[in-house]
Ligand SMILES: Cc1cc2ncn([C@H]3O[C@H](COP(=O)(O)O)[C@@H](O)[C@H]3O)c2cc1C
């Protein structure tokens with residue numbers, strides 16, 4: 411970071427106000443009462459502006475799942491053991507996870523990036539290896555990441571976006587896998603929003619009430635340990651985040667710079683998105699929000715991002731699954747915008 415400007419401080423791509431205005435005008439001419447397609451109209455207008463197109467399109471979609479382990483698991487904050495992270499990466503590689511099924515069904519490209527797990531994954535070929543260590547350090551006692559690890563993870567996110575852009579993708583979805591990462595996301599969210607651990611600790615993979623209270627206590631200890639060092643968003647991310655959260659944050663900034671719209675998933679993804687917006691405020695314009703997670707802190711994060719999520723299905727999986735589930739609606743928004751007849755074309759009175 412010394413000397414030259416870091417890549418994440420470069421400007422984001424410009425969006426076309428002209429295409430946005432044209433799209434808004436077209437929506438008012440389509441054969442329906444103005445505004446009657448609700449959020450589908452807004453999404454088509456936003457995409458037209460982002461893509462500089464009269465006819466927005468999200469047929470070609472990249473889903474990148476970032477995986478990493480978390481030292482804070484030592485505090486007993488997840489219902490599942492740490493070994494599940496690497497085991498799920500193997501499951502992704504074999505095609506058996508929820509996000510594999512969603513990607514196949516949606517005809518989306520799926521890539522898995524291993525950022526470092528306690529169990530070895532060297533023998534897994536169908537994965538991009540960008541290992542930063544065997545997992546983060548336990549942030550109750552020390553910073554989760556060294557500066558080099560943070561930058562390595564950030565770059566891994568950027569590189570995934572570079573590959574997606576080179577392959578002609580029109581939309582980017584970041585997903586994650588990392589046992590314990592609802593605790594990391596909650597800690598980061600506390601630092602970024604100033605809200606209390608009681609508002610951001612939730613069940614994650616299925617903690618009971620006692621477990622959630624313990625998780626809030628762990629968060630309080632972590633925030634105490636790092637007190638006075640959490641004002642800078644990048645430093646908060648280094649101290650409290652995770653490899654996969656940092657990679658998603660880097661990916662969101664790089665996507666805005668590359669002019670690639672992103673569809674954000676749930677609680678973990680939104681904590682990365684909020685960090686990205688705090689580091690690079692104009693990146694917000696490139697974000698759409700797929701769903702509202704059942705993890706209780708997600709509502710607070712969506713408010714901080716001034717975001718309206720498309721779906722509320724009670725999902726709380728991660729992996730990018732909520733964003734992938736919303737993708738058909740985004741595609742429908744485009745088809746409606748592009749293919750409906752106008753009042754003039756159909757000879758219908760515009761009212
Ligand atoms: C089998 C399995 C598959 C998953 N896929 C995503 N997650 C989700 O759950 C984890 C976060 O929850 P916590 O903080 O409570 O550990 C992350 O890995 C997240 O992606 C999974 C969790 C499990 C158990």
Ligand SMILES: O=C(O)c1cccnc1
Nearest residue numbers: 676677678703726727728
């Ligand atoms: O909303 C999420 O991203 C989420 C919630 C619970 C567990 N894993 C992920």
